Amino acid sequence: SVKLEHGAHRLGKRTDKPMQAWRNYGLGQFIHWGVYAIPGGHWEGQYYPGAAEWIRSWKGMPKDAYDNLYKQFNPKKFNAKAWAKQAGDMGAKYVIITTKHHDGFCLWPSKYTDYTVANSPYKKDIIGQLVEAYDAEGIDVYLYFSIIDWNHPGYRSTLKSEQDRKEYEEFKKFTRNQLVELLTLYPSTKGLWFDGSWDKAWTEQAEFADALGKELREMIPGLIIGSRFRPDDNGNRHFDTNGDLIGDYEQGWERKMPNTIEDTNGNDWDCVMTVPENQWGYHSDWKGHVKTTNELIEMLVKAASLDGNFVLNFGPDGQGNIRSEETRLAAEIGEWMKENNEAVYGCGYLDWEKQDWGYYTVNRETGKKYMTVFNIPVSGALRVKVPGKTKLNKAYLLNDPGASLELEEIHRNEYFIHYKPASATDRPFVIGVETTDAKIEDGHYQKAKT
Numbered sequence: 001s002v003k004l005e006h007g008a009h010r011l012g013k014r015t016d017k018p019m020q021a022w023r024n025y026g027l028g029q030f031i032h033w034g035v036y037a038i039p040g041g042h043w044e045g046q047y048y049p050g051a052a053e054w055i056r057s058w059k060g061m062p063k064d065a066y067d068n069l070y071k072q073f074n075p076k077k078f079n080a081k082a083w084a085k086q087a088g089d090m091g092a093k094y095v096i097i098t099t100k101h102h103d104g105f106c107l108w109p110s111k112y113t114d115y116t117v118a119n120s121p122y123k124k125d126i127i128g129q130l131v132e133a134y135d136a137e138g139i140d141v142y143l144y145f146s147i148i149d150w151n152h153p154g155y156r157s158t159l160k161s162e163q164d165r166k167e168y169e170e171f172k173k174f175t176r177n178q179l180v181e182l183l184t185l186y187p188s189t190k191g192l193w194f195d196g197s198w199d200k201a202w203t204e205q206a207e208f209a210d211a212l213g214k215e216l217r218e219m220i221p222g223l224i225i226g227s228r229f230r231p232d233d234n235g236n237r238h239f240d241t242n243g244d245l246i247g248d249y250e251q252g253w254e255r256k257m258p259n260t261i262e263d264t265n266g267n268d269w270d271c272v273m274t275v276p277e278n279q280w281g282y283h284s285d286w287k288g289h290v291k292t293t294n295e296l297i298e299m300l301v302k303a304a305s306l307d308g309n310f311v312l313n314f315g316p317d318g319q320g321n322i323r324s325e326e327t328r329l330a331a332e333i334g335e336w337m338k339e340n341n342e343a344v345y346g347c348g349y350l351d352w353e354k355q356d357w358g359y360y361t362v363n364r365e366t367g368k369k370y371m372t373v374f375n376i377p378v379s380g381a382l383r384v385k386v387p388g389k390t391k392l393n394k395a396y397l398l399n400d401p402g403a404s405l406e407l408e409e410i411h412r413n414e415y416f417i418h419y420k421p422a423s424a425t426d427r428p429f430v431i432g433v434e435t436t437d438a439k440i441e442d443g444h445y446q447k448a449k450t
């Protein structure tokens with residue numbers, strides 16, 4: 001490997017308490033909210049086909065018209081406690097909130113720019129209200145921060161001239177000041193979720209970004225920062241020149257998921273996911289496929305089965321309402337989580353051969369194993385292949401632990417669990433399984449001599 005000053009500073013998974021808590025979240029909520037929620041994907045009767053929070057970049061949206069929208073920002077329906085309660089009822093254990101998206105509008109009263117909620121008709125600190133409400137709900141708060149800031153005069157995507165470099169130095173100071181300001185104002189923050197760090201200008205700032213990361217981590221012990229924040233000596237983000245993860249977990253799974261444990265490179269990771277195909281901010285007219293409750297529950301369980309967290313995005317509208325589609329999803333996911341969260345919270349990858357009926361998860365503390373079934377085989381026979389000397393002793397419905405399901409040993413290490421729901425079920429269900437591991441090497445269990 002090559003010598004790097006600003007590559008990965010730590011190899012392997014963090015094992016400290018804050019990171020163990022992060023690893024065990026299972027389900028998170030993303031909130032994308034800002035002045036882009038006012039146009040909601042339309043301008044002067046034109047439909048913007050892109051992601052609503054990117055409407056400023058659209059040729060159909062005059063820049064000065066967008067940049068004056070904040071003068072209308074007055075979300076009278078905003079109720080931080082209601083949002084936090086809804087997220088708690090859904091079963092979210094953490095929330096990632098946009099403090100500032102690429103447009104540069106700050107949902108907190110930053111003293112480093114006038115382009116903030118303090119100078120809107122709404123005036124009040126939105127981030128402060130959300131941090132307080134989610135903390136009170138017992139949901140850990142993470143702050144999304146976009147390095148890209150189209151509003152700041154010193155922002156550049158590339159550095160082409162000495163003037164660019166001079167102005168970018170101001171931008172770097174501004175960026176550092178805002179991040180220190182956020183952690184000072186909201187010290188209960190557990191981590192920062194960076195975005196908009198792909199610009200070449202930023203990926204040339206290895207030394208600055210490394211120092212900034214160290215400064216921020218010193219402000220809040222245990223602070224969690226993913227792989228999207230800083231470049232290494234050669235401009236590589238996520239993985240440094242030696243292929244080592246830069247940051248505490250991999251942030252490469254945006255609107256997509258790994259399919260195997262190998263895809264995760266053995267790293268912690270989160271998947272951030274939109275309800276429509278590609279809308280983070282509020283778009284009043286969702287087109288195309290809108291994910292169903294069952295699709296989202298499958299993604300959630302699949303993430304846990306591969307040692308990741310699943311973060312579902314909500315895009316409140318310009319008045320501060322959570323739209324009806326998201327409210328319904330939150331309620332239905334919450335209903336399922338109330339009954340089945342034991343198979344998700346604190347659970348991760350079990351190295352049993354994946355089967356078509358769904359996903360295995362195992363609780364990291366208790367070792368309890370779960371099968372979440374999404375595809376009931378017409379045979380009603382759920383195949384289970386166990387490794388090594390493992391013996392399957394019992395299978396039971398999570399919501400009926402007293403009644404054992406019928407087990408058939410097909411041959412060594414392979415079983416059928418014979419089960420078909422009596423009535424048609426329209427939701428996945430969880431089967432708990434109990435095993436004994438007759439492992440010769442650990443000496444506790446000796447295979448009977450025959």
Ligand SMILES: Cc1ccc([C@@H]2N[C@@H](C)[C@@H](O)[C@H]2O)cc1
Nearest residue numbers: 032051053054195196254272280
């Ligand atoms: C090409 C592209 C740029 C930025 C994004 C931002 N990352 C997501 C988490 C949203 O914030 C989206 O605006 C998505 C795609």
